[in-house]
Amino acid sequence: MGQLQDLEYADEPKKRGRHRSLEAKTAILKATLQLLERESLRKVTAEAIARRAGVSKATIYKWWPNKSMVALDAYLAGTTERVAVPDTGSAEEDFTEQLKSLTAFYTSTLGRLFCQFIAEGQSDPAFLASFRERFLYARRDAAKIMWRRGVERGEIRSTIDGDVVLDMIYGPIIFRLLAGHGSLNDSESEAIVEAVFGGLRRSDYQKPAKKKKTGHSAKRPKAHL
Amino acid sequence: MGQLQDLEYADEPKKRGRHRSLEAKTAILKATLQLLERESLRKVTAEAIARRAGVSKATIYKWWPNKSMVALDAYLAGTTERVAVPDTGSAEEDFTEQLKSLTAFYTSTLGRLFCQFIAEGQSDPAFLASFRERFLYARRDAAKIMWRRGVERGEIRSTIDGDVVLDMIYGPIIFRLLAGHGSLNDSESEAIVEAVFGGLRRSDYQKPAKKKKTGHSAKRPKAHL
Amino acid sequence: MGQLQDLEYADEPKKRGRHRSLEAKTAILKATLQLLERESLRKVTAEAIARRAGVSKATIYKWWPNKSMVALDAYLAGTTERVAVPDTGSAEEDFTEQLKSLTAFYTSTLGRLFCQFIAEGQSDPAFLASFRERFLYARRDAAKIMWRRGVERGEIRSTIDGDVVLDMIYGPIIFRLLAGHGSLNDSESEAIVEAVFGGLRRSDYQKPAKKKKTGHSAKRPKAHL
Amino acid sequence: MGQLQDLEYADEPKKRGRHRSLEAKTAILKATLQLLERESLRKVTAEAIARRAGVSKATIYKWWPNKSMVALDAYLAGTTERVAVPDTGSAEEDFTEQLKSLTAFYTSTLGRLFCQFIAEGQSDPAFLASFRERFLYARRDAAKIMWRRGVERGEIRSTIDGDVVLDMIYGPIIFRLLAGHGSLNDSESEAIVEAVFGGLRRSDYQKPAKKKKTGHSAKRPKAHL
DNA sequence: ATCTAAACGAGACGGTACGTCGCGTCTTTCC
DNA sequence: GGAAAGACGCGACGTACCGTCTCGTTTAGAT
Numbered sequence: 024m025g026q027l028q029d030l031e032y033a034d035e036p037k038k039r040g041r042h043r044s045l046e047a048k049t050a051i052l053k054a055t056l057q058l059l060e061r062e063s064l065r066k067v068t069a070e071a072i073a074r075r076a077g078v079s080k081a082t083i084y085k086w087w088p089n090k091s092m093v094a095l096d097a098y099l100a101g102t103t104e105r106v107a108v109p110d111t112g113s114a115e116e117d118f119t120e121q122l123k124s125l126t127a128f129y130t131s132t133l134g135r136l137f138c139q140f141i142a143e144g145q146s147d148p149a150f151l152a153s154f155r156e157r158f159l160y161a162r163r164d165a166a167k168i169m170w171r172r173g174v175e176r177g178e179i180r181s182t183i184d185g186d187v188v189l190d191m192i193y194g195p196i197i198f199r200l201l202a203g204h205g206s207l208n209d210s211e212s213e214a215i216v217e218a219v220f221g222g223l224r225r226s227d228y229q230k231p232a233k234k235k236k237t238g239h240s241a242k243r244p245k246a247h248l
Numbered sequence: 249m250g251q252l253q254d255l256e257y258a259d260e261p262k263k264r265g266r267h268r269s270l271e272a273k274t275a276i277l278k279a280t281l282q283l284l285e286r287e288s289l290r291k292v293t294a295e296a297i298a299r300r301a302g303v304s305k306a307t308i309y310k311w312w313p314n315k316s317m318v319a320l321d322a323y324l325a326g327t328t329e330r331v332a333v334p335d336t337g338s339a340e341e342d343f344t345e346q347l348k349s350l351t352a353f354y355t356s357t358l359g360r361l362f363c364q365f366i367a368e369g370q371s372d373p374a375f376l377a378s379f380r381e382r383f384l385y386a387r388r389d390a391a392k393i394m395w396r397r398g399v400e401r402g403e404i405r406s407t408i409d410g411d412v413v414l415d416m417i418y419g420p421i422i423f424r425l426l427a428g429h430g431s432l433n434d435s436e437s438e439a440i441v442e443a444v445f446g447g448l449r450r451s452d453y454q455k456p457a458k459k460k461k462t463g464h465s466a467k468r469p470k471a472h473l
Numbered sequence: 474m475g476q477l478q479d480l481e482y483a484d485e486p487k488k489r490g491r492h493r494s495l496e497a498k499t500a501i502l503k504a505t506l507q508l509l510e511r512e513s514l515r516k517v518t519a520e521a522i523a524r525r526a527g528v529s530k531a532t533i534y535k536w537w538p539n540k541s542m543v544a545l546d547a548y549l550a551g552t553t554e555r556v557a558v559p560d561t562g563s564a565e566e567d568f569t570e571q572l573k574s575l576t577a578f579y580t581s582t583l584g585r586l587f588c589q590f591i592a593e594g595q596s597d598p599a600f601l602a603s604f605r606e607r608f609l610y611a612r613r614d615a616a617k618i619m620w621r622r623g624v625e626r627g628e629i630r631s632t633i634d635g636d637v638v639l640d641m642i643y644g645p646i647i648f649r650l651l652a653g654h655g656s657l658n659d660s661e662s663e664a665i666v667e668a669v670f671g672g673l674r675r676s677d678y679q680k681p682a683k684k685k686k687t688g689h690s691a692k693r694p695k696a697h698l
Numbered sequence: 699m700g701q702l703q704d705l706e707y708a709d710e711p712k713k714r715g716r717h718r719s720l721e722a723k724t725a726i727l728k729a730t731l732q733l734l735e736r737e738s739l740r741k742v743t744a745e746a747i748a749r750r751a752g753v754s755k756a757t758i759y760k761w762w763p764n765k766s767m768v769a770l771d772a773y774l775a776g777t778t779e780r781v782a783v784p785d786t787g788s789a790e791e792d793f794t795e796q797l798k799s800l801t802a803f804y805t806s807t808l809g810r811l812f813c814q815f816i817a818e819g820q821s822d823p824a825f826l827a828s829f830r831e832r833f834l835y836a837r838r839d840a841a842k843i844m845w846r847r848g849v850e851r852g853e854i855r856s857t858i859d860g861d862v863v864l865d866m867i868y869g870p871i872i873f874r875l876l877a878g879h880g881s882l883n884d885s886e887s888e889a890i891v892e893a894v895f896g897g898l899r900r901s902d903y904q905k906p907a908k909k910k911k912t913g914h915s916a917k918r919p920k921a922h923l
Numbered sequence: 924a925t926c927t928a929a930a931c932g933a934g935a936c937g938g939t940a941c942g943t944c945g946c947g948t949c950t951t952t953c954c
Numbered sequence: 955g956g957a958a959a960g961a962c963g964c965g966a967c968g969t970a971c972c973g974t975c976t977c978g979t980t981t982a983g984a985t
Binding site for chain 4: 513514515516565588589591592593594595596598601602604605609610613623627628629630631633634636637638640641643644645646647648649651652653654655661664665668669670671672673674675676677
């Protein structure tokens with residue numbers, strides 16, 4: 024998919040009056056991205072974007088509902104690179120590769136935008152939905168290809184839901200990315216994928232005879248984390 | 249005692265002037281929590297807290313650098329319950345229990361504060377650090393007890409780092425919580441823990457003969473029984 | 474036309490963006506004046522002006538450096554009447570007339586603003602300068618016409634500086650206005666002008682040899698008035 | 699005319715080990731005066747006074763209703779010199795002398811406090827009253843002695859009220875002091891006293907036959923200054 | 924060759940929250 | 955028991971960014 028989009032019906036050829044300025048649009052997205060390399064989304068103001076893009080603030084708000092959406096567009100347009108979908112023949116290796124490259128990118132200046140979007144989404148559900156639709160699901164769909172291959176090859180247990188699989192692989196890294204605990208390098212990525220594939224359980228462990236399940240849920244305390 | 253407060257050295261008994269008003273402090277924290285039950289952290293204003301607490305805005309800013317910190321204190325002070333550390337005899341069950349209760353809480357009104365804190369932290373590194381120190385690590389330390397028991401009993405592979413284990417278990421849920429994709433109910437929690445313990449890998453899978461790949465998998469001891 | 478306004482070059486016809494809202498400006502000045510009729514300048518807040526004018530506080534601060542300047546503008550804009558320059562044929566009568574009307578006005582609610590401006594000027598030299606330029610000198614120029622006529626007619630000694638003349642006439646009243654000692658009615662105005670014109674000196678005074686003092690002070694009570 | 703300073707316990711001989719209170723009081727007044735030499739009354743804060751005096755803010759407010767009153771006390775206590783009441787044998791000379799010294803003082807750093815008090819009084823009637831009673835009337839009483847001598851000697855017309863006389867002499871200078879128009883040097887003082895004594899009226903001027911007085915008051919416009 | 928609708932730049936605007944400052948009061952401990 | 959230290963409620967300050975709204979200016983299809 025191209026870096027830009029024309030959500031607007033590209034078919035309708037001629038409208039009355041002056042057309043939307045492509046220069047303005049491009050300038051806005053470019054300026055936004057440049058500013059976001061230096062400051063967090065929160066600190067980048069609509070005014071700064073307008074100023075740097077040589078554009079009126081009204082032009083921004085004419086085409087985007089708020090600056091988060093501008094940023095999302097800028098991010099999507101600017102991140103031309105295709106989602107890496109390695110095909111090494113081994114799902115585990117595929118995921119390892121991808122997690123490494125993903126971690127490397129998310130740790131970069133621009134990559135941290137991912138976190139900012141998640142953050143912004145916490146107080147703007149509409150934006151979060153948009154982020155999921157336009158960004159997250161695209162990545163997940165691509166990742167699911169790797170998963171599916173793994174299942175088909177018989178590498179991955181078919182009983183586990185694909186979304187669960189993806190969350191198992193990406194969740195830990197994203198958690199670390201957001202909370203800032205734990206390191207984020209290649210070996211961590213490897214270790215995570217290895218652990219996720221291998222499972223925590225010791226293969227030679229024998230479950231002791233299970234007792235009657237007691238009413239844990241009844242006495243369940245309000246626990247956190 | 250609670251996990252929180254008295255940042256101030258409680259030992260030093262007497263200071264010169266008028267003491268910090270405990271009423272004011274309590275009122276602020278209480279008011280903050282009440283407001284946060286209804287509005288997102290972003291929408292709760294310092295002024296609203298002051299008004300509801302019957303307190304001057306200056307008093308708030310005297311003791312806290314910003315409202316996020318107030319909210320963190322309010323959250324920590326308000327959540328007096330201990331971290332649930334179930335001890336069913338099985339680490340897997342322990343984690344399942346805990347993940348269920350955690351999910352239930354984080355889905356609740358107040359529980360969503362967790363997300364807001366993470367969000368706030370994305371544009372305020374100092375706050376994020378504080379959040380980690382005062383909230384996250386405490387929870388993780390508690391959770392590590394369950395993990396350690398599992399390792400000692402021989403349930404959990406000892407080769408996997410404890411932090412990785414925790415991130416594997418909690419990461420997926422927290423990812424879903426933040427990004428809003430995927431459901432968050434008890435059966436999901438169960439599925440995740442099951443998958444994390446069991447691993448993705450099909451036990452009867454035999455890796456095909458490898459070509460020139462690096463020997464990551466080579467040094468991995470895989471004794472499938 | 475009024476003595477004020479359109480500090481901005483009224484000639485230059487078209488500026489690029491949205492023009493300054495005349496409604497806002499008028500509303501601000503009007504609201505300020507209305508508030509000043511009830512409260513002292515010190516007690517009138519920028520917020521109250523904004524509220525009453527239906528205007529944003531930022532709009533006020535965009536065009537005026539502080540509320541004193543707003544008040545000065547409001548005063549000047551609201552006091553559209555020309556300076557009274559009576560022309561009775563007699564400078565003494567002219568000044569008497571003017572002093573009476575001036576005293577009457579300065580004693581009124583809005584007139585007391587004069588004092589507030591002077592007061593404000595004591596801690597804000599820039600404002601005081603502005604007050605002089607835009608208010609005081611205009612009035613004095615007008616009053617000097619009366620003085621000049623008096624000099625030309627041969628009524629007033631030409632050896633006395635015009636500014637001294639004005640200060641002699643207005644100084645006493647303004648002193649009383651500000652310090653609050655002494656009454657401020659028509660007869661006082663008359664008495665002052667009479668005394669200023671006639672001078673303190675007894676025309677038939679001959680410097681005598683020094684004598685003993687007599688207890689005249691007994692018949693004059695220490696009345697501070 | 700060293701009108702000031704050495705508040706320092708020049709007089710405190712009593713080693714009667716009385717309470718700290720007198721020391722505190724002295725320190726407060728001294729600190730206030732020192733601060734007022736640098737900043738306007740408006741800008742000197744109660745806290746700054748307390749800090750500099752090594753005194754608690756409460757102590758200040760225990761003895762004074764507000765900081766203006768402290769400043770007034772400080773001023774009165776610091777200005778130990780007696781009011782200069784020259785007695786040259788000529789009232790005109792007396793007044794000239796006094797006006798010169800008064801102008802010199804009021805133009806000085808500390809002397810400008812006079813203006814600040816007047817200013818403060820415009821929004822605090824109680825303070826203004828206090829200022830009149832404790833400062834102004836004392837000066838005026840002293841000045842009246844000079845006036846009375848002039849009347850008794852036959853220098854000054856006895857038909858003019860003493861207060862009018864004082865306002866005629868001091869009003870112009872105080873007006874200039876407050877509004878900042880016009881210079882304030884010795885020759886101006888001389889010119890003013892000369893003019894006030896001599897009167898504006900040209901001695902050889904003959905009033906033309908007066909016409910019937912027309913209803914000036916009826917058509918009197920709202921004039922200013 | 925106009926006419927006219929749309930998009931644009933510039934930038935003023937209402938609104939809302941911010942974090943700070945000074946006042947004068949109140950509370951606690953120390954001397 | 956009076957004073958220091960200093961926290962407090964109050965209320966105004968001036969700033970910042972939001973997203974909206976005119977303006978007058980361009981652009982380009984429609985007439």
